Amino acid sequence: MTTVYTCGTFDMFHVGHLNMLKAAKGLGDKLIVGVSTDEVVEEYKPGSLVVPYEQRLQIVSSIKYVDVCVAQTDRNKYKAWERLRYDVLVVGDDWFGKPDFNEYQEKLDRQGVKVVYLPYTPSVSSSMIRNVLEKRGRGKLL
Template identity: 50%
Template sequence: MKKKIGYTTGVFDMFHIGHLNILKKAKEKCDYLIVGVSTDELVEKYKNKNTIVNYEERKAILEAIKYVDKVVPQENRDKYAAYEQYGFHIMFVGDDWKGNDLFLEIENKFNKVGVEVVYFAYTAGTSSTVLREKLDKIK
């Protein structure tokens, strides 16, 4: 039987229960989970902010999680290029991206090559943005 390879990406800054929930749900739907971690440069470029935890430390955290089989750098947002490089069968995405132009386009491309896109609901009330806001209030 052929292994089902899954792929997801994220910044994974200030690792929290929402991150863990997504990784756990993803691993339940595939045999081998590859996680792309956004580099510090990519985060600065598209989010226009710096990470709290640097790339190497975020990568090390993810490598220690039992649901994750491989961690790779995400140096750009081209999901199709990632597919060509890693050959995954299913991609997991947070549902806040559903309907976004970037993902509507990638869904169309993935449909042509048989890659499934699965959207997961984010854990309510928990995000790195919420944690940043709480930290700012403490200051």
């Protein structure tokens, strides 16, 4: 059985998130999804969350491609592997070549974990949705 792991914030869930989960599920038998806790997101994007963790977890858990949903309590993909022992890690292609991610990839490579970089769905992201809502509302969204 091939276990796939991916993770994210999944704030303002949209079709790009759905496309990524569907593609990730297609790479194995079991898909585990880590949903970033509010505390983790606040560390690198302070004040950006719209939907609280518990609701984001409930939304992602309800998607048919997702077999197991877990809390992502830090951004360290190797620590996630130590806990979950997945075979495939799926991340967005924006992670490719980032120095901090290269360290995780080297460790995962030594464990035989395949890292798959997926392209983002063009023309949709939580940031784009946030920008549209802010323009229409003429103010900052949270």
